[in-house]
Amino acid sequence: MVKFQELDAKWQQAWRDAKLFEAEPDKRPKFYLTVAYPYVSGPMHVGHGRTYTVPDVIARYKRMRGFNVLFPMAYHFTGIPIVGAAKRVARREPGFVRVLIERYGVAESELPKFEDPHHFASHFARKSELSYRKGMEWLGYSIDWCREFTTVDHHYQKFVTWQYHKLYDAGLIVKGKHPVKWCPRCGNPVTDHDLLEGEGVGIVEFTLLKYRADDYVLPAATLRPETVFGVTNLWLNPDVKYVSARVGGERWIVSEQAIEKLREQGYQVGEVGPIQINFSKKVEVPLTHKRVPILPAKFVDPDNATGVVGSVPSHAPYDHVALFELQQRPDALRAYGVNPRDVEGLKPISLIEVEGFGESPAIDVVDRMGIKNQTDPKLEEATAEVYRNEFAKGRMREWVSKYGGMPVSRAKLAVRDDMLAGNEAATIYEFSAKPVVCRCNTPVTVKVVEDQWFLNYADEGWKEKARGCLARMDLVPPETRGQFEHTISWLHEWPCTRNIGMGTPAPWDPKWMIESLSDSTIYMAYYTIAHILKAIDPAKLTDEVFDYVFHGKGDAALISSTTGIPQETLEQMRREFEYWYPLDYRMSANELIPNHLTFHIFHHALLFPDRCPRGIVSFGIAVLEGEKMSSSKGNIIAINEAVRKYGADTVRLYLMSTVEPWQDLDWQTNEVEAMQRNLERFYSLAESTIAPPSAKRPSFAQPERWMLSRLQEHIRVATEALDAFETRKAAQHAFFQLMHDLRWYTKRARQPKARTHMLKRVLEVWLRLLAPFTPHICENLWERMGGSGFISAAPWPKVEEGLVDKGAELIESYLGRVLEDVGKILRVTKVKKPKRVCLYVAQDWKWKAYHIAMKRVGEGKVDLGALLREIGETLGLRLHKSDLSKFLQQTVKELRGMPSEELEILETTEIDELQVLLEAADFIREQLNVKEVRVFKADDAARYDPQDRARLAVPMRPAIFIE
């Protein structure tokens, strides 16, 4: 038994020695594809294996099609997670360290080195047995490794610097404020990945309505500023400690907890002091200038926004229930010093009208749900329902001055903006759900970051360019187009700088780093010259150099003299870029469509308007036995483990043949093992095919003609599939279906010499069809077969139209059907060992009638009566009319159900059923394991037919008798 792993090593070395995949510009048409470089925060596992095998298969296929293929690779070091991982090592986080040591083989003594993020990243990029570089080599990828780089290389940083100078000069870098999730202890913005709790929690914007009393401001937080017209009172929680604070030029009253938030969010908070709430007081509502009382309510949460809330009982279930409760309990009111008469008169004010609800939606819903008091948890649900309906379907009532008739969704923004403009409101951000906790176990807050730099994707001119680029691109699968279009429209300012992590300093403000998605938008252009840059001192890489290489601007001789880079080198880089660019296909995960992939379009549209990428292929995700893979938890299958166990080709073919690239893949061990056995079977089949000496080309009979015809079909489908990136479909035909057909052929073939010849001939094509998927095995068999050169460089098989033989295929499917029918009968009758099987083929007149019927069915009009007459006259038959009509009814029904393609073949091909069955009699006998198979014409007077079955014979459906 062959060891696949030995073949892997042998051929990987051979490819390296031959420098087979190092790409140089030449006369051939080029094909340039890239796949998102890995973010090296952990080992390469089978999920990545899927992502990177797709482009490799395509690269190998295109090479065989005669393209000069560039398939490069690099590593992404920029960003927080690698820094975070190093920090976890520094803290010796037990779970994390255990995974590193026990699962990923890091020596305990080495741990201090892993506190350095650069070391950490390098380890998983290239050094470790579990690294991406090694994993990709073990899988036999046809990558041009000369162009490898990392995003923290000085050369690359120069490239990013050039890019951001261009963006800055184009006015697309803007400065602004931005709310972020912020960990006060880490002193950093935190991403969802950094959270212990609260993943996916959003940041929502509350409007603070400034209620005034004396010279105090009570900023009531609301998501619904438009309801200010329906305010009946203000709520404060009697159990909460409120403070007064100088905010800007005003004195605000807020909960104690709110002070820190205001500070984080950029408010100038001065002196803070205690304050006693006087519930008898009246306050003035902003905008309407109505005076309303302050009332006590326990549901008011001091942790949410300011702890001050306006009351709109008509449209807020909480407010309605709380007010109702107070009105029932005058004694409680008195305890807070409130005169119950002030409360008695408070009536809900309806200001929004919604179809399907009455005057006050909040009251409707509370009544319907049977909510009795303000601690009822159902209130959340009630609030959501009212809000949702009012927002989606509600309109402001006509009496609401200025906003009357407006949809709520619009009025909300209009009211907010008007109030902000008139200093009657402010803004505060809050989490949509709590708690949100950092991995360092500290509660996360919302911070408004000042001085943040943004890439202005909101710029309409830029958007238009991006749309233009997108319109010319081929998207795989095509359904992703809508997502891209939507993203382009919806994308606005993207914060492109960070204050921590590895990466490139922002050229205009070096205390910031270019954020990791923003430094990876056009690196595909960098690959074209990466190998040449390595020999150049990065200090020499000025903007002029890149301007020349990428835009052809300036004079090479001049730039050479100012930078000291040889003119020839500059010109070579320019040539390489012009040869390879534009990129033909970009491949990445479909979850990156909303950011990375769309950024990539934006930046190309701006910087390389004439060389926009030609296409994008988006991948699905991969899971492990139905579970999400997680490197940091160690529940993955690393590439080296998989390859050691199954061999590279098994892993590759498995990853490519279960689902198409854009579908989600589930790695299932039992299926991988089955794949390994399938490949082993294939290998030994191939070996036994190669072994016997080649025979001279014998004459081909029906089985050979069929086999060759099927082979053409598989070539055709596999080719079309790979052109469309359908690796699964291609693999199905190139491997499984071909295997299937070959099995049938070996059973069918009668002449040993022809079979030997045919198997070799099929194998020669088969190996080439499989080479992109299972290159190691194929190289080895190719060599054993005496193929010339590497199969990786051999030409892709072409369909030989002359070998397509639909008639031969029809005959085989006919035989298949006959076997199936007999088999069915045997099964139903439970006859285990039949002595004899007799087949009776339809007599000539039936065939003639069949042909006439076929013609009429082909024409679409079938009048059974007319057909009956026509046939009777044409054939001059003297038959029982009922026999004929029964036959015709059945025939017409069958013909109608036939696909037009098969009908056509039947019409144009003469099939001599008797001849076909006689020739195949031996085969049928073998297949059915019977002693004797006899074939007769149905009207053969000398036939053996004790039960008079022959009369049931129909063209293409012989009658059967078994005994």
Added chain:
RNA sequence: GCGGGGGUAGCCAAGUCAGGUCAAAGGCGCCAGAUUUAGGGUCUGGUCCCGAAGGGGUUCGCAGGUUCGAAUCCUGUCCCCCGCACCA
């Protein structure tokens, strides 16, 4: 909520755009038989239900409709998954 994708036999997954070869490819699993018979490998057959003659019945989330004919087209409905940003 906004945007995108999807529901096919025990599981995965083709088929849906261009209706008929569809009781529905292929793989996995399972069952049976064969084998120099190791319960492993390989090969062969089977795998919705009924049937002692190639047949019949009921299926492609659910409910209707169009059609000679629907997994495929139309309408309605239920359910599931993904993204929604400072993050790879």
